[in-house]
Amino acid sequence: MFQSIDFSLLALDAPGWGGALLQGFWRSIQLAAGGYVMGIVIGILGASAKLYGGLVMRDLAQVYTTVIRAVPELVMMLLFYYVGTDLLNRAAQGMGFQGIEVDGLAAGILVIGLVQGGYATEVIRGAIRAVPHGQIEAAQAFGMSPLKVMRRVTLPAMTPHAIPGMANLWMIATKDTALLAVIGFSELTQVTRQAASSTRAYFLFFLSAGALYLMLTLVSNVILRRYEARARRGLIAAHQAR
Amino acid sequence: MRNIVTQMMMPHRLVMAALALAGLVAMALTMQWDWLPENLPRLWDGLLMTLAMLAASVAAGFVLALPLALFQVMGPRPLRWLSLGFCTLIRGTPLLLQLWLFYFGLGALFAQFPEIRDSWAWPYLRQAWPYGFLALTLSFAAYQGEVMRGAFTGVPHGELEAARAMGMSPWLVFRRVWFPRALHRALPTLTGEIILQLKSTPLLATITVTDLYAVITRIRQTTLLTYEPLLLLVAVYLCLSGILILGLRWLENRVPTGR
Numbered sequence: 001m002f003q004s005i006d007f008s009l010l011a012l013d014a015p016g017w018g019g020a021l022l023q024g025f026w027r028s029i030q031l032a033a034g035g036y037v038m039g040i041v042i043g044i045l046g047a048s049a050k051l052y053g054g055l056v057m058r059d060l061a062q063v064y065t066t067v068i069r070a071v072p073e074l075v076m077m078l079l080f081y082y083v084g085t086d087l088l089n090r091a092a093q094g095m096g097f098q099g100i101e102v103d104g105l106a107a108g109i110l111v112i113g114l115v116q117g118g119y120a121t122e123v124i125r126g127a128i129r130a131v132p133h134g135q136i137e138a139a140q141a142f143g144m145s146p147l148k149v150m151r152r153v154t155l156p157a158m159t160p161h162a163i164p165g166m167a168n169l170w171m172i173a174t175k176d177t178a179l180l181a182v183i184g185f186s187e188l189t190q191v192t193r194q195a196a197s198s199t200r201a202y203f204l205f206f207l208s209a210g211a212l213y214l215m216l217t218l219v220s221n222v223i224l225r226r227y228e229a230r231a232r233r234g235l236i237a238a239h240q241a242r
Numbered sequence: 243m244r245n246i247v248t249q250m251m252m253p254h255r256l257v258m259a260a261l262a263l264a265g266l267v268a269m270a271l272t273m274q275w276d277w278l279p280e281n282l283p284r285l286w287d288g289l290l291m292t293l294a295m296l297a298a299s300v301a302a303g304f305v306l307a308l309p310l311a312l313f314q315v316m317g318p319r320p321l322r323w324l325s326l327g328f329c330t331l332i333r334g335t336p337l338l339l340q341l342w343l344f345y346f347g348l349g350a351l352f353a354q355f356p357e358i359r360d361s362w363a364w365p366y367l368r369q370a371w372p373y374g375f376l377a378l379t380l381s382f383a384a385y386q387g388e389v390m391r392g393a394f395t396g397v398p399h400g401e402l403e404a405a406r407a408m409g410m411s412p413w414l415v416f417r418r419v420w421f422p423r424a425l426h427r428a429l430p431t432l433t434g435e436i437i438l439q440l441k442s443t444p445l446l447a448t449i450t451v452t453d454l455y456a457v458i459t460r461i462r463q464t465t466l467l468t469y470e471p472l473l474l475l476v477a478v479y480l481c482l483s484g485i486l487i488l489g490l491r492w493l494e495n496r497v498p499t500g501r
Contacts, residue, residue, distance in 0.1 A: 067480065069483075072443070073441060074445065075444060075455065075475055075476060079472050175335070175336040176336075178336030178337075178338045179338060182448055189339050203347045203351075210339055210340075213339065214331065214334040217333075
C-alpha cells in the first residue's frame with residue numbers, strides 16, 4: 001500500500017489536488033478567524049449582559065449559553081444556517097428585492113460566530129470577574145462613562161485572564177470549521193473528501209489535511225503563548241509575590 | 243429542589259417562562275408534527291444508538307486515557323513522547339477528519355486483503371459503527387488523557403510519600419492512593435468531557451451510523467420539513483445534556499470529599 005502512494009496527486013496544478021487543498025485551507029482559516037472575531041464580540045456583549053444587565057438580559061444570556069453548551073455544534077450550525085438564510089431572504093423580499101443568494105462565507109462565519117459566542121461569553125465573564133473591583137470603581141470615580149470604563153479599563157485588564165480560555169476557543173474554532181463540510185461548505189475537510197473519493201487515495205489526502213490542521217494548531221499555539229506573555233507582563237510580579 | 247422553585251418564583255422569570263410556554267404551544271399548534279407518531283420507533287432506535295456509542299466510547303476511552311496519562315507523567319522518554327504526540331495529534335485535528343480517515347481509508351484498505359475479508363471480523367468491519375467507535379474512543383482518550391495527566395501530577399507528593407512510608411508496593415500506592423485521589427480531582431472535568439462527547443456523536447451520521455441525528459436527517463429528507471425535526475432534535479439533546487449533568491452531579495456528590 002505504501003509503495004503505491006502517488007505524491008504527484010498533491011501537485012499544485014490541475015491534475016493534482018494540492019492547489020484545491022490549499023484553497024480549502026485558506027477558506028477554513030477565513031471561516032475560523034471571522035467566526036472567532038464574531039464570537040469575541042458576542043462574548044463581550046453576553047458577558048456584559050450577565051454581569052451588568054438587568055434581570056431579563058441576565059436570564060436571556062444564561063439561556064443562550066446553556067443551549068449552546070448543551071446542543072451539538074453540528075445541530076446548532078444547521079439550525080442557525082437555515083434560520084439565518086431564511087430570515088435574510090424574507091427580509092430581502094420584504095424590502096422588494098428578489099430572493100438573494102446568501103454569501104457562503106458570510107453564512108459560515110455567522111454560524112461559527114454564534115456557536116463561539118456562547119463559550120466566549122463564559123470565558124470573558126470569568127475574566128472580567130478576575131479584575132480587581134477597585135480598578136473599575138476607580139475608573140468610575142474619575143467620571144468615565146460605562147463604555148469608556150469598558151474600553152479603557154475592564155477590557156485591557158481582563159485580557160491576560162481571558163487568554164488561556166480564548167486560546168482554547170481558537171483551537172475549537174479551527175476544528176469546528178470542519179463541521180461546515182457536513183452542511184456543504186467547500187472548506188478543507190470537504191475538499192479533502194472530494195479529492196480522496198475521486199482519486200481513491202484516502203490516506204494520502206486525509207493525512208495531508210490532518211497535517212495542515214495540525215500545523216495551524218501548532219503555529220497558533222506558539223503565537224498565542226507569546227501574546228499571553230506580553231499581556232501578562234504587568235501581572236508576573238504579582239503572581240510571584242503570592 | 244426548593245431552591246430551584248424559589249429561584250423560579252421571581253416575577254420576571256414567571257413572565258419569561260409563560261412566554262416560552264406560549265411559544266412552545268404555538269409551535270405545537272402551527273407547525274407540522276404529523277410525521278412524529280409513525281417515526282417514534284425509529285427515533286427511539288436512534289436515541290439508543292447515540293447513547294450506546296456514547297457509553298461505549300466513554301468507557302473504552304477512559305481505560306485508554308489512563309496509560310496515556312501515566313506514560314506522560316512517569317513513563318520512559320520514548321513512551322512519554324509517543325503518548326504526548328498521540329494526544330497532540332488527536333487534539334489538533336478535527337474529529338470529522340479522523341472519522342472519515344478511519345471509515346473511508348481503513349475501510350478501503352481492509353477490503354483489499356483477502357485474509358481480512360475471510361476472517362471472522364469481516365462482518366463487523368463491513369459495518370460503519372466500529373470505525374465510529376474507534377474514532378470516538380481515540381478522541382475521548384486523548385482529551386481525557388490530558389485531564390488525567392494534570393490530575394495525576396496534582397496529587398500532593400506528601401500523600402504518595404506517606405503511602406510509600408507505610409510500606410506499600412508501587413502498585414498498591416497506585417491502586418489505593420494515587421489513582422483514587424487523581425480520579426477525585428478529575429471528576430468535575432469528567433462531566434464536561436462526557437457532555438462534549440455527547441455533542442460529538444452526531445458526526446457518526448456522516449459515516450452512515452443511524453444515530454438520532456441520522457434518523458432526523460432521514461425524516462427531513464422524506465417530509466421536506468426544514469425546522470420541525472431540527473427543533474425536536476435540539477429539544478432531545480437539551481434533555482439528554484440536562485439528565486447527564488444532573489446524574490453526574492449526583493454521582494459527584496456521593497463521592498466523599500475527605501477534607
